[in-house]
Amino acid sequence: DSEPETANLVAYVAGSCGNDGVCTGGILPDLRAGPLHPVNVSGDGGAAAPTTYPGMFLDIHSAADLVLWPWGDTPSAAPNGAALRAFGKRLAWFNQYTPEQSDTLYPTDGATDDNFYGSLGVPAFTFELDQSFFEPCTPLLNKTIPDNLMALRYAARSLHAPYLLPGGPDVTSLSASPDLVAAGTPVALHARLDDSRFNQTNGTEPVHNVASAAAYMDGLPWEGALAVAALTADDGAFNSPAENASASISTTGLASGTHLLFVQGTDASAQAGSPNAVFVEVAQPSEIATLAGTISALADGAPLAATLRVTNPISGETRTATSSAVDGGYLRPMHAGTVDIHVDAPDGYLAEDISGVDLSAGATQTRDIVLFSACNILDDDVEPGNSGWTAQTPWTRVNGATGNSSYVWATPNYGDNLSASLSRTLDLSGYSGSTLSFDDRCDTEATYDFGRVEISVNGGGNWTTLYQCDGRTTWQHNRIALPASTDNLADLRLRFRLTSDINTNRPGGWAIDNIVVESGGAQCRADQLDRIFADGFE
Known part of the structure; x- marks a missing residue:
């Protein structure tokens, strides 16, 4: 901790640490009993922290797709190793990273998770995000951020006892209906409980059947709240690791305002899991x-x-x-x-x-x-022939491309150093709120050859990428909202552009089918009203 940033972090989390290894004054306490640094094969650290320890430390950086826990300088398990492993495997279920003890990656000395677990006994983890530094925006926004936010939400719901709660069933979804209810009217509560959501890579965690679930109003059991209802299994019995459950919650006597309904499940090993909550607003009739x-x-x-x-x-x-x-x-x-x-x-x-x-x-x-x-400005299933497209080589109509039994636009056996487009113009005068949809199979060399959907709103002077693909041999349906700059545009340029590098191509290439542009706007509505009145509507 010689660097000022690290020293400040240690001071904030652990406080001041004496020569005896005891740290005080930080935001996280040391609740362990017994000798702090015995000389044994377990490496640094001391007695196990109590299983009721509240709070955790998490270090997030990149890059390796890993969830790590202590120790990093020895293959021996930490005193709380089993509980750290269970919590780590729960977290790794959400972000789909590999869960492992830190030393498995390579031996480390002085890592933050080791430091704070060793100093305080706090549950400590490291997330190694993604596979690369400076991750591209698309995978960052579409996968890395949402997946890890789910992991962080689970961590937040487990903070009361992170050495215990991950051992029980998680409440994976929770709903209450109606969300605004007249006092005295019951609320229908529905929950999904699941004990199996561990990432079972690198060893397996035991999975138990869900045994029960209880609802609490405006507080949790460790806050003194009493259960307001026991949930019942929707299939008649709690006898599997994942269960749907429900209860009718009375609102009689509740004051007007927002109330918080908590649900916590317990498994067949008698371990309670991480709770979840949903808001219900009560008002007078x-x-x-x-x-x-x-x-x-x-x-x-x-x-x-x-x-x-x-x-x-x-x-x-x-x-x-x-x-x-x-x-x-x-x-x-x-x-x-x-x-x-x-x-x-x-x-x-x-x-x-x-x-x-x-x-x-x-x-x-x-x-x-x-x-x-919606009005179809373009609706092309590629069957009739070339309906207004300009196709640069190697774009061609193909019948029966792999995974598709109809005609498609495709780039089979594409060459090196390509930038080849399938393009056309569209008149959106009077139309707005447009969407582009199409089916595609993007069988290109992964990470090197790309299919891109691009538009230009200034006659081809500049192009904006709306979609990019590579290395996918299966077909998928895509639906893309066009930007507001295309509203009422008389000359929208649309193109599907394939680019390749200097070698190693795929014979399948990029294939496109069922290209549709839907629009709304004044002209679309007027056209439909005209047709209704023409049919005799009054």
Whole structure:
């Protein structure tokens, strides 16, 4: 800890450490009993920390796709080695990194996880992010960040006793309905409990059946809260490592306001796991208004499953509802007031916004909503032939490419040093909110040859990449929202561009099928209204 940064970190976490190895004054305590630094084959460190130790230390840096725990300077297990391993394997389930004791990577001396575990007995871990320094933005945003945020959330839910709670079942999902409820009306609580979510690389952790689950209102058992309900297994019995469970929670006597419902599970070994929580807001019946109605298609009246977001712009209250695919019906309790409604339409339809809807306390406001169909500016399944594309070599129409029985655009047996495009122009005058969808198989040399979807809004002067792929031999469907700069644009340039390096190509190449550009906007809506009135609608 000779560097100032490291010395400051040690002082903050552990405080001042005397010659006897005892550290005091930091944010994390040393709760161990017994000799701190005995001379034995276990290496540095002392007695095991109590299993009830609260808190943890986590060092996050790159790069190796690893979850590490002490020790790093000896293959011997730390005094709390079994509990560290169990917690590490839980964390590694989320980020899909390899879990291992630090010395397995290579011997290290003075690493932060060893330092703080050895000094305090605190559960200490290192995340080695990804496989490279300065990771590209796409995998960073799409995988590294979300996967590790899930791991961090699990860690946060386990902080009360990280040497114990990872040994029990995790509450992996939790919902309460309705989220705004009149006092006296029960809340339906649904939970998923799972004891099996360990990354079982480098040895396996024991997995037990879920045995029970309990709900707590506005507190946890170690905070003195009493269970308000025992959950029951949805299939009739707790007899497997993963279970769906539910309970009806009484709200009688609860004060108006936001309440926090906790659920904690216990497995067949009698070990309780990490809890999870969900908010429920309680109001008096005289304070609640109801928005109800149906969502259907303008073209034929068919019911639609869609998500509504209802917002009170004054109070900031925002709640969601989902309409039924069977009859299009929806129901959304809200506090009384004036609200705005946004409908996130299903694929093939346009989103809808309605402002200034008045909701009165104790009453139901009915609002039926119809959705316009999205307009297909481009709909090319490649079957009829070349429908307006400019194809540079080696782009060609191929019948029966691997994994596809129809015609596709493809670049079979592409060469070296390529930058070859399949391109066309589109007129989006009067149209907005456009999306591009297509199916593709990107069988290129991984990390060297790429397929890119690009657009230009200035006649080809500059190009923006919307999508990039490489090294994938399976087909997938892609749906990409086009930027606002394409709205009402009379000359949008779209291209699928294949690039290759100086050698080592793949015979399959990049293949594209079912290219569709959907749009909304004033022109799209006007076209549909014109058709309805032309058909005799009044």
